[in-house]
Amino acid sequence: GQQVMQIPQYQHVQEGEDFTTYCNSSTTLxxxxxxxxxxxxHPVFLIQLVKSGEVKKQKRLTFQFGEAKKNSSLHITATQxxxxxxxxxxxxxxxxxxxxxxxxxxxxxxxx
Amino acid sequence: xxxxxxxxxxxxxxxxxxxxxxxxxxxxxxxxxxxxQDPGLGLRLIYFSYDVKMKEKGDIxxxxxxxxxxxxxxxxxxxxxxxxxxxxxxxxxxxxxxYTFGSGTRLTVV
Numbered sequence: 295g296q297q298v299m300q301i302p303q304y305q306h307v308q309e310g311e312d313f314t315t316y317c318n319s320s321t322t323l324x325x326x327x328x329x330x331x332x333x334x335x336h337p338v339f340l341i342q343l344v345k346s347g348e349v350k351k352q353k354r355l356t357f358q359f360g361e362a363k364k365n366s367s368l369h370i371t372a373t374q375x376x377x378x379x380x381x382x383x384x385x386x387x388x389x390x391x392x393x394x395x396x397x398x399x400x401x402x403x404x405x406x
Numbered sequence: 407x408x409x410x411x412x413x414x415x416x417x418x419x420x421x422x423x424x425x426x427x428x429x430x431x432x433x434x435x436x437x438x439x440x441x442x443q444d445p446g447l448g449l450r451l452i453y454f455s456y457d458v459k460m461k462e463k464g465d466i467x468x469x470x471x472x473x474x475x476x477x478x479x480x481x482x483x484x485x486x487x488x489x490x491x492x493x494x495x496x497x498x499x500x501x502x503x504x505y506t507f508g509s510g511t512r513l514t515v516v
Contacts, residue, residue: 303446327504336496337449339504382448386502393464394505396441396449 296321296387300397307404313373315400317366317383324386326359326366327394332379373404409433410499412508419515425484427511429497438480439498439505440464440472449496455480487515 297320307313317326325344329337341350343359343366350357356369366383380401384394413428431438436457441449441464451464453472461472469491473481484491492515498505 300448325502329505336507336510337505339500339506342502342504384449384505393451393454393462394439395451395465398446398448 296385296395298383298385298395298397300381300383300400302400303398304401305403307373307402309375309404309406310372313370313377313402315368315381315383315402317368317385317397319364319385319387319395321364321387323363326363326386327384328357328366328368329382329384329396330379331382331399335379337382370402373402375404375406377402378404410497410506410508412495412497412511414511415509417511417513419484419487419513421488421515423484423487423515425487425513425515427482427484427495427497427513429480429482429499429508430478431480431499431506432478433499433506434477435499435501436477437499437501438474440470440480440482441496441498442466443494443496443510452482484513487513489515491515 300317327342328340331337347361348359354371358367380399382399383397410431419425439454440452443449450466455461455474471483495511497508
C-alpha cells in the first residue's frame with residue numbers, strides 16, 4: 295500500500311533558526327496537504343498543494359510540491375515558540391478519491 | 407467553521423468490553439474518517455465512509471467496525487477491546503480541501 299515518510303522525526307531548534315521537514319511518498323499523489331498538531335491538540339489543516347512544482351507561502355511558512363508529485367517540503371523561516379508542534383504531510387493517492395494517507399510526522403521543538 | 411465533535415475526551419475500558427466511540431459533524435460532509443494515533447506511527451486510517459451506510463476499510467481495520475446510519479454521525483466500535491487498542495482515536499470530516507478533526511478520544515484498555 296501507499297507509504298508516506300517524513301524526515302526528520304524530531305528537530306530541536308533555537309528560536310530564530312530555520313526549520314525544514316521533508317515528505318516522500320511511495321506513489322504519485324494527486325495532491326498533498328499539510329497539518330499542524332500542537333502538543334495535546336488535534337491536527338489542524340494548513341494548506342493543500344495540487345500542481346506539480348507548486349510553491350505556496352503562508353507568512354513564514356513555505357510549502358513545495360515536487361515536480362514528480364511524490365515529495366513535498368515545509369520550510370519555516372525564523373522559527374518562533376508558537377511553531378512548536380508536530381507537522382504532518384498527507385497525500386491523496388491518484389484514484390483514491392479523498393482518502394488521505396498521513397506521513398509519520400516531524401515534531402518541532404523551539405527554545406529561546 | 408466545520409465542527410467535529412467526539413463524545414468523550416477520555417475513556418477507560420476493560421479488556422473484552424464492547425466500546426463505542428461517537429463522532430458528529432455539522433457541515434453536511436459526505437466523507438468521514440476514523441484514525442488512531444500512536445507515538446512514532448503517525449495517524450493510521452481505521453475505517454472511512456463516503457456516504458450513509460457506506461463504509462470502507464482503511465489500513466488497520468482488524469478489531470474494529472463502524473456504523474453510519476445518519477450523514478452527520480460516524481461511530482467506531484471496538485467489538486472486544488484489547489490492551490493493544492489503547493490509543494488516541496481521531497475522527498475527521500472533509501474532502502479534497504482539507505479535513506477537520508475532532509479533539510480526539512484517548513482510550514485506555516485495562
